Amino acid sequence: MGDFFTTSVLVATAASAVRLATPYLLAALGETIGQRSGVLNLGVDGVMMLSAFFAYWTVLETGNMWLGVLVALLVGLMMGVLYGVITVFFEATQGISGIGIFIFGLGFSDLLFRQQVGTPKPIRRLPNIDIPLLSDIPYIGEPLFQRNLMTYAAFALVPVTMIVLNKTTFGLNIRSVGENPQAADSLGVSVERTRFSAIMIGNAFAGLAGAALVLQLGIFQPHLTQGMGFIAVALVYFGAWKPLGVMGGALLFGLVNAVVLQWKALGIIPVSISDLAGMAPAVVTIIALVLLARRVNAPAALTKPFVRS
Amino acid sequence: MRKKMRLLTSLLALLGSFVLVASACGSSDDSSDDGGALTMAIVAPSASDDLAFSQSMVDSVNALDREITLSITDGTFIVEEAAAAIRGYAEDGIDVVIAHGTQFGASLAEIAPDFPDTTFVWGTATDTQGLGNVFAYSPASDEGGYVNGVVAAAVSESGKIGVVGPVEAGDAVPYINGFTTAAEAGGAQVSVTYTGSFGDVALAAEAAQAHLANDADVLTGTAQMVVGAVGVAADAGVPWFGTQSNQTSLAPDLVIASQVYHWEVVLEEMLDLRDSGTKGGKAFEINLANGGLVIEFNDGYDLSDDVRASADAAIAGIIDGSVNTGA
Structure with a gap:
C-alpha cells in the first residue's frame, strides 16, 4: 500500500481519474439539460458510439482532429433532431425510444466501421496542453492543468451549464417545462420548442463525449463505449440533476476506476479478486444512487410527454 | 396521434434492430x-x-x-x-x-x-x-508468452514490465503466466492487471497508463481491448508485445514481436x-512445435542480434522440451 502513497503514483491516479471522467461528464451534462426539461434519453450511449465513429473516421481520412470534433458535434445534433421529433412532436414513450436510438447507434456505428475501416487503425491522440503557471502547481497541476482541450472543455461546460440553467430565461424555461409543462404552456412558454432545444443540446454534448473518448484513445473499435452512456444517465440521478453534482459523480466514478486499476498494477489487489474489484465503480455508483434517491426529487414531468389539454 | 406514436416507436426499434443484425x-x-x-x-x-x-x-x-x-x-x-x-x-x-x-x-x-x-x-x-x-x-499460449517474456526482460531498462489482461480466463491466463515466468527469470519485475473486460478499450488504456506510472518501460497484453493499451505504449515510446494476431500495424515502430495463432x-x-x-x-x-503458434518479429524494430538469439533459443527449448514455461 505504501507504493500507492507516493507523489508520482497519486498524481498519475488523479490524472487517470480526470481522463476517465471526461466522456462521462460531457454526456451526463447533456443528459442533465435534457432531463431538466422532462426528457429522458436512454439513447446517449448510441449517440456517443455513432459520434465516436464519425470523429474517428474523419480524423482517419483527413488527419484533422478538430474537424473530427465538429463532425461528432453535428452527428450529435442530427441524432438530437431525430430523438426530438420522436419524443416531442410524436410524443413517443421516452424509454423505448431511447433504447431504439441506442440500438441504432450501436448497430450503425458497427456497420459503418466494418464497411469503411475494417481493421482498427490508430489515429493521432489529443495532445495534452499545459496551462501556464497552473500546470506547475504541485500535486494538482498535472492532473488538472496538463490535460487535453476536450477535458478542459468538459469541465468548463459545468459552470456554463449551471449559468444557463439557473440564470437565463432559456434555463428557466427548461426547468419550467420539466416541472410543470402545463403551467409553462399557459404562461406562453413553448414546451415543444424548449424540450426540442434541450434534446438537441443534450445530444450535441453526447456527440462531444464520443469525440472525447475516441480522440483520447486514438482508436475506434465496435462497442467502444461499453455502456458509458448508461452510466452517464445514472450520473444525472447521482448528481441530483445539478451540473456540479454530476461533475462530482463523474469524477468519483473515474477516481474509483483509476484507484482500482492502480491498485491492481501495484499488486495491492491480488489477481485472484481482480474481476471482483473491477465491479467497484458500479457498486459505488449504485450505493450512492440508493442513498441519494431518497433525498432528491426528479423533475416532476420527467419522461412524461406533453399533451396540451 | 397515439397510433402514430406507437407506430413510429416500433419502426425506430425495428430499424435499430435491423441495423444491428445487418x-x-x-x-x-x-x-x-x-x-x-x-x-x-x-x-x-x-x-x-x-x-x-x-x-x-x-x-x-x-x-x-x-x-x-x-x-x-x-x-x-x-x-x-x-x-x-x-x-x-x-x-x-x-x-x-x-x-x-x-x-x-x-x-x-x-x-x-x-x-x-x-x-x-x-x-x-x-x-x-x-x-x-x-x-x-x-x-x-504460454509458449509464445514465454518467448515474448524472454525478449521483454532483455529490452527492459527499468526492469519493470506491465501486462494488461481482460478477465482471468481462457488463453489470457497461460499467455500471461508464460510471459511472467520468462520475464521474471530474466530479472524483471512483472505487474499484471486484469481489467475485467474483453472489450473496454478505455479501461485497458488506463491500465497501461497505470503501469507506466509505476515505471514500466515494456508492455504487453492480450484480448481485443488491448488496442487502447497499444496506443498508450506508442505515445510513451514504450515497446509492446502482441499475441493472438500480429499487432505491428498498431505501432509499427514499437511492436517487437507478436505471437500469432495459426x-x-x-x-x-x-x-x-x-x-x-x-x-x-x-x-x-x-503450439510452437506443430507450427500453430508462430512468433512474428517486427522487422521495423531494431532488436539486437543477441536478444533475437535468446528468443530463438527459447523457441527451440520449448519445442524440444528443455524449457519449462511454468504454465
Missing part, C-alpha cells in the same frame, strides 16, 4: 456459389478484424488449402446471440460451424446433439464435452478427420 452479418463472406465447396461458418465474440482473437480464426480459415464457402457472424458478445447464430448455421446445413469462444460451450452442449451430421469446432477448450460431433481447440494447422486435421467420417470427439492444441 452489422452482425456485415462481414459475412459468402464468396462462392460453387455447390461443391465445403461450407464453414464462424461465430465470434468480437469483430472479425479485431487484430486479436476473432481475426486469428478468420485469417486461419481463409488460409486453409481447400475450396470453402465461409460465413461469419461476429460481435456476438451476448452468448444467447451466438447460440442463435450457431443453431441457425446448423439448421441451414452448414458443414462445419466454428464456435470461437470458450463461453459458447454450454450453448454448444445443447445444440450439437440436435445436428449429428454437422461438425462443430469449439475453442478455446481442452475437451469436447463428450460430444461426438465436436472438435475442441486451444492454444499453448489455427489452420489443426483445422486441416479436423477437416481431414471429417472427410474420413469422424465428425468430432477430439481435442487439438496449437
Whole structure:
C-alpha cells in the first residue's frame, strides 16, 4: 500500500481519474439539460458510439482532429433532431425510444466501421496542453492543468451549464417545462420548442463525449463505449440533476476506476479478486444512487410527454 | 396521434434492430456459389478484424488449402446471440460451424446433439464435452508468452514490465503466466492487471497508463481491448508485445514481436478427420512445435542480434522440451 502513497503514483491516479471522467461528464451534462426539461434519453450511449465513429473516421481520412470534433458535434445534433421529433412532436414513450436510438447507434456505428475501416487503425491522440503557471502547481497541476482541450472543455461546460440553467430565461424555461409543462404552456412558454432545444443540446454534448473518448484513445473499435452512456444517465440521478453534482459523480466514478486499476498494477489487489474489484465503480455508483434517491426529487414531468389539454 | 406514436416507436426499434443484425452479418463472406465447396461458418465474440482473437480464426480459415464457402457472424458478445447464430448455421446445413469462444460451450452442449451430421469446432477448450460431433481447440499460449517474456526482460531498462489482461480466463491466463515466468527469470519485475473486460478499450488504456506510472518501460497484453493499451505504449515510446494476431500495424515502430495463432494447422486435421467420417470427439492444441503458434518479429524494430538469439533459443527449448514455461 505504501507504493500507492507516493507523489508520482497519486498524481498519475488523479490524472487517470480526470481522463476517465471526461466522456462521462460531457454526456451526463447533456443528459442533465435534457432531463431538466422532462426528457429522458436512454439513447446517449448510441449517440456517443455513432459520434465516436464519425470523429474517428474523419480524423482517419483527413488527419484533422478538430474537424473530427465538429463532425461528432453535428452527428450529435442530427441524432438530437431525430430523438426530438420522436419524443416531442410524436410524443413517443421516452424509454423505448431511447433504447431504439441506442440500438441504432450501436448497430450503425458497427456497420459503418466494418464497411469503411475494417481493421482498427490508430489515429493521432489529443495532445495534452499545459496551462501556464497552473500546470506547475504541485500535486494538482498535472492532473488538472496538463490535460487535453476536450477535458478542459468538459469541465468548463459545468459552470456554463449551471449559468444557463439557473440564470437565463432559456434555463428557466427548461426547468419550467420539466416541472410543470402545463403551467409553462399557459404562461406562453413553448414546451415543444424548449424540450426540442434541450434534446438537441443534450445530444450535441453526447456527440462531444464520443469525440472525447475516441480522440483520447486514438482508436475506434465496435462497442467502444461499453455502456458509458448508461452510466452517464445514472450520473444525472447521482448528481441530483445539478451540473456540479454530476461533475462530482463523474469524477468519483473515474477516481474509483483509476484507484482500482492502480491498485491492481501495484499488486495491492491480488489477481485472484481482480474481476471482483473491477465491479467497484458500479457498486459505488449504485450505493450512492440508493442513498441519494431518497433525498432528491426528479423533475416532476420527467419522461412524461406533453399533451396540451 | 397515439397510433402514430406507437407506430413510429416500433419502426425506430425495428430499424435499430435491423441495423444491428445487418452489422452482425456485415462481414459475412459468402464468396462462392460453387455447390461443391465445403461450407464453414464462424461465430465470434468480437469483430472479425479485431487484430486479436476473432481475426486469428478468420485469417486461419481463409488460409486453409481447400475450396470453402465461409460465413461469419461476429460481435456476438451476448452468448444467447451466438447460440442463435450457431443453431441457425446448423439448421441451414452448414458443414462445419466454428464456435470461437470458450463461453459458447454450454450453448454448444445443447445444440450439437440436435445436428449429428454437422461438425462443430469449439475453442478455446481442452475437451469436447463428450460430444461426438465436436472438435475442441486451444492454444499453448504460454509458449509464445514465454518467448515474448524472454525478449521483454532483455529490452527492459527499468526492469519493470506491465501486462494488461481482460478477465482471468481462457488463453489470457497461460499467455500471461508464460510471459511472467520468462520475464521474471530474466530479472524483471512483472505487474499484471486484469481489467475485467474483453472489450473496454478505455479501461485497458488506463491500465497501461497505470503501469507506466509505476515505471514500466515494456508492455504487453492480450484480448481485443488491448488496442487502447497499444496506443498508450506508442505515445510513451514504450515497446509492446502482441499475441493472438500480429499487432505491428498498431505501432509499427514499437511492436517487437507478436505471437500469432495459426489455427489452420489443426483445422486441416479436423477437416481431414471429417472427410474420413469422424465428425468430432477430439481435442487439438496449437503450439510452437506443430507450427500453430508462430512468433512474428517486427522487422521495423531494431532488436539486437543477441536478444533475437535468446528468443530463438527459447523457441527451440520449448519445442524440444528443455524449457519449462511454468504454465
